Amino acid sequence: MKTYAVITLVTAALLLSGCNSEPSEQEIYNAMNKIVAQTNAVIKSMAGNAVTPDMLRTLNTVKKHDCVRESDRSYKCNVTAVVDNEKRTAAVTLIRTDDGWQVIDR
Template identity: 75%
Template sequence: MKKFAVIPLVIAGFLLSGCNSEPSEQDIYTAMNKVVAQTNAFMKSMAGNAVTPDMLRTLKSVKKHDCEKLSDKSYKCNVTAVADNEKRTAAVVLVMTDEGWQVVDK
């Protein structure tokens, strides 16, 4: 009988964990990496063969510190990002879209 009592608790735990829609560290990394890829593609389209690989950016890591809910589908997150050999801490605003989390201008 005790086994059956635990099942609803486990299911409720999974359902409640889905209610927290704050972006994860991986979500933020993926969204920021899309911006880096778009920037690199823009540089290649503008400069063509003049762009060398060392001119392009590579996002190495993102560390999420905290997030503040701005609306139902947007958060302002404080992160530390390492791109190439530069480490910077900044706030990024992310919005949930049909394609996943997207970084937007403030």
């Protein structure tokens, strides 16, 4: 019986520690892609039928370099992103929400 209690405790600790982990590269990509999609939606709503493909942006890749914990639910991550074949390195702040990670502006 004692063995089962220890196993349960260790399993619970591992599961809970996963809740506070930093965002993965894929999660950062998804959060940044939401911003790109929102920006494209605004452009489409403003330009209407005059939207051309070169007016819209595409997030090609995101490479996570490192992340620093800022609070229980937020991390500042250094990433290199390729948007429309333009490579940029920057720090982005992400916060964990019920809907996953989101990029926030500070």
